[in-house]
Amino acid sequence: xxxxxxxxxxxxxxxxxxxxxxxxxxxxxxxxxxxxxxxxxxxxxxxxxxxxxxxxxxxxxxxxxxxxxxxxxxxxxxxxxxxxxxxxxxxxxxxxxxxxxxxxxxxxxxxxxxxxxxxxxxxxxxxxxxxxxxxxxxxxxxxxxxxxxxxxxxxxxxxxxxxxxxxxxxxxxxxxxxxxxxxxxxxxxxxxxxxxxxxxxxxxxxxxxxxxxxxxxxxxxxxxxxxxxxxxxxxxxxxxxxxxxxxxxxxxxxxxxxxxxxxxxxxxxxxxxxxxxxxxxxxxxxxxxxxxxxxxxxxxxxxxxxxxxxxxxxxxxxxxxxxxxxxxxxxxxxxxxxxxxxxxxxxxxxxxxxxxxxxxxxxxxxxxxxxxxxxxxxxxxxxxxxxxxxxxxxxxxxxxxxxxxxxxxxxxxxxxxxxxxxxxxxxxxxxxxxxxxxxxxxxx
Numbered sequence: 393x394x395x396x397x398x399x400x401x402x403x404x405x406x407x408x409x410x411x412x413x414x415x416x417x418x419x420x421x422x423x424x425x426x427x428x429x430x431x432x433x434x435x436x437x438x439x440x441x442x443x444x445x446x447x448x449x450x451x452x453x454x455x456x457x458x459x460x461x462x463x464x465x466x467x468x469x470x471x472x473x474x475x476x477x478x479x480x481x482x483x484x485x486x487x488x489x490x491x492x493x494x495x496x497x498x499x500x501x502x503x504x505x506x507x508x509x510x511x512x513x514x515x516x517x518x519x520x521x522x523x524x525x526x527x528x529x530x531x532x533x534x535x536x537x538x539x540x541x542x543x544x545x546x547x548x549x550x551x552x553x554x555x556x557x558x559x560x561x562x563x564x565x566x567x568x569x570x571x572x573x574x575x576x577x578x579x580x581x582x583x584x585x586x587x588x589x590x591x592x593x594x595x596x597x598x599x600x601x602x603x604x605x606x607x608x609x610x611x612x613x614x615x616x617x618x619x620x621x622x623x624x625x626x627x628x629x630x631x632x633x634x635x636x637x638x639x640x641x642x643x644x645x646x647x648x649x650x651x652x653x654x655x656x657x658x659x660x661x662x663x664x665x666x667x668x669x670x671x672x673x674x675x676x677x678x679x680x681x682x683x684x685x686x687x688x689x690x691x692x693x694x695x696x697x698x699x700x701x702x703x704x705x706x707x708x709x710x711x712x713x714x715x716x717x718x719x720x721x722x723x724x725x726x727x728x729x730x731x732x733x734x735x736x737x738x739x740x741x742x743x744x745x746x747x748x749x750x751x752x753x754x755x756x757x758x759x760x761x762x763x764x765x766x767x768x769x770x771x772x773x774x775x776x777x778x779x780x781x782x783x784x785x786x787x788x789x790x791x792x793x794x795x796x797x798x799x800x801x802x803x804x805x806x807x808x809x810x811x812x813x814x815x816x817x818x819x820x821x822x823x824x825x826x827x828x829x830x831x832x833x834x835x836x
Contacts (some may be wrong), residue, residue: 394632407618414594418649420625420668426586427633427642431574432568434630445591447782448749454755454766457767459755459759472751473747475827484720484744486686489679490740502669503669520721522678530708543673545706552632552647556633565634585792586738586788594619611768649687729741732796733804736797740790742790743786
C-alpha cells in the first residue's frame with residue numbers, strides 16, 4: 393500500500409536541509425577579516441568563494457551518491473586512497489579543529505561590543521570550557537533548537553541588510569578595480585579563499601541520495617540553488633558592512649561596528665545578544681556533538697587503541713572530546729588573534745579537505761559498479777579533471793595564505809605532520825594484521 397511506503401524527500405525538504413547546513417556563523421566572524429584583506433572587494437570575494445567551493449562540493453556529492461556511508465569522508469579516503477592516507481587525513485582534520493576557537497573568540501568580541509572592558513581571552517576560554525563540560529554530560533543542542541537559531545540568525549541578518557541598504561548612497565567603489573583589490577589580486581583571492589568556510593555544507597545532502605525523488609537531478613539542482621541563495625545574502629551583508637561606514641573604521645572588525653550605527657539601542661542588543669552570540673554558542677556546541685565520530689572510525693580500524701574510545705556514564709567518549717577541546721582552546725590560551733586562527737584553520741582545512749575530493753579520482757577504477765549505478769554521476773573525464781582542478785584552486789588559495797599564516801605556523805604544521813607519519817609507520821603493521829584477521833573471519 394502507498395501509505396506504508398517511506399515518503400521520499402522533495403525539493404523543499406532538501407532545500408531546507410541544505411540551507412540549514414550552509415548558513416551558519418562563518419559570515420558574522422569572517423566578513424570583517426575579509427574587509428581588512430580586500431576592502432570593497434569583499435562582496436566580490438564572496439562570489440569568487442562560490443566558484444572556489446563549487447568543484448570540490450560537486451566531487452563530494454558524486455561520492456556521496458555512489459558510495460553513501462555513515463563514515464563520511466573518512467570512509468571515502470580509506471576505501472579509495474588507502475588506510476594510511478585515511479589516518480593522515482583524520483590527523484589533519486583534528487589539527488584543523490583549532491578553528492573551534494574562532495567561534496569562542498568571535499563570541500567574546502561580540503560580547504565586548506555589548507559590555508566594553510571584558511577580557512577577550514577569559515571570555516572565549518570560558519565559553520569554550522562551558523560547551524565542553526556540557527557535552528561531557530551529554531547535553532547537546534537539540535536539532536530543532538539549532539534550526540530555530542538558524543532562522544533567528546537569518547532574521548537578524550535580514551534586518552541588518554534592510555536597515556543598512558538605506559544608508560548607502562555611493563556604489564562606485566564596488567565597480568572600481570583599485571577599491572575592489574586595494575592590496576592586489578593575491579589578497580583578494582586569499583579573502584575569497586577564507587570566505588569559502590562560510591559556504592561549505594551543501595554537500596551534506598548527497599548523503600540522502602537514496603531517500604529523495606530523482607537524486608540524479610535533485611542533488612545538483614538543490615546544491616546549486618542553495619549556494620546561489622546564500623551567496624546573494626552574503627553579498628548584500630558585505631555591501632552593508634563596507635558601505636555604511638568608512639573602510640578604515642570597520643576593517644578587521646565584526647558586524648557589530650556597523651550594526652551600532654544602524655539600529656536603535658534595543659534592536660542592537662537583540663541583534664548581537666539574541667541573534668549572533670547565541671548562534672555562535674550553538675554552532676560551537678554542535679561541533680562538539682559530532683567531532684569525535686572520525687576518531688571512532690579510526691579506532692575500529694585499529695589506528696588508535698580501543699581504550700581511548702572509552703565512554704563515561706553518559707555515553708560520551710570523553711578522551712576524544714578532550715582532544716578536540718585542547719585543540720580548540722590552544723589558540724585562545726596562546727593569544728592568537730581571530731584573523732590568524734581563521735586563516736590558519738582555513739589553510740589546514742583546505743589541505744585535508746582535498747583528500748576526499750581526490751578520492752573521486754579513483755572511484756571508477758576501484759569501485760566501477762558503484763560509479764556505474766550512482767544516481768548522480770559525473771562523466772568519467774570529470775572524475776579525473778575535477779579533483780585535479782580542485783587541487784590547483786586550493787593550492788593557489790594556500791599559496792595566497794602563506795604569508796598570513798607565517799613561517800611559525802607552517803613549521804608547526806610540518807612538525808605535527810612528521811610526527812603523525814612516524815606514528816603511521818609504527819602502527820601500520822598492527823592495522824594490517826587486524827584487517828587480515830577480519831578478512832579471514834569473513835571467509836570462515
